Amino acid sequence: MTREAPVPNNESITLCGACGGACCRTRPGIEAPGRFLATPDPAGALRDLLASGLWVLDTHYGVPYDPGKGERGDPDRIILYPRPATRAEQAAESIFALPGAGECVFLRDDGCALSFADRPRACQALEPAADGECSSSWTRFDAAPAWLPHQEAVAAALDRLGRAYPFP
Ligand code: SF4
Ligand code: SF4
Structure with a gap:
């Protein structure tokens, strides 16, 4: 499996420079699984990022679904996916997201x-807007179903770090 199709570079130095990185100051963007799946050892690649102290696993509660398409959700399912750490998470040397x-x-x-x-897919997908109403074509609601089939790789990465997958 290869990495997802690249997102066209939509950077706006003008808009984001004036804004000062409001998105980056609140919650770093989630990465898609393709970066890891494109390597010979996805769990090892994820382990290496987590071991760097610059990335954490964030938690998503429930599987997103569209009832209009006849889909059924699973509100009890918990999904872990990686994103860059916040400065507080780095200082705490946590490999799991902290509240807030x-x-x-990386800012x-x-x-x-x-x-x-090299930015997480959620960062690449953010479309800057002059009025501050920036939109995104790939959010945590896309990340959750993308990572759902790869929770075993997440568990394997944690295992190699001597940590248990924290949910049943
Ligand atoms: S994407 Fe939007 S919120 Fe983020 S830095 Fe650019 S203008 Fe600011
Ligand atoms: S990885 Fe870069 S673009 Fe994404 S939140 Fe961090 S500083 Fe912002």
């Missing part, structure tokens, strides 16, 4: 330290 908003560890005075290609 926080600034992304610098001149913007994101990562190249556009």
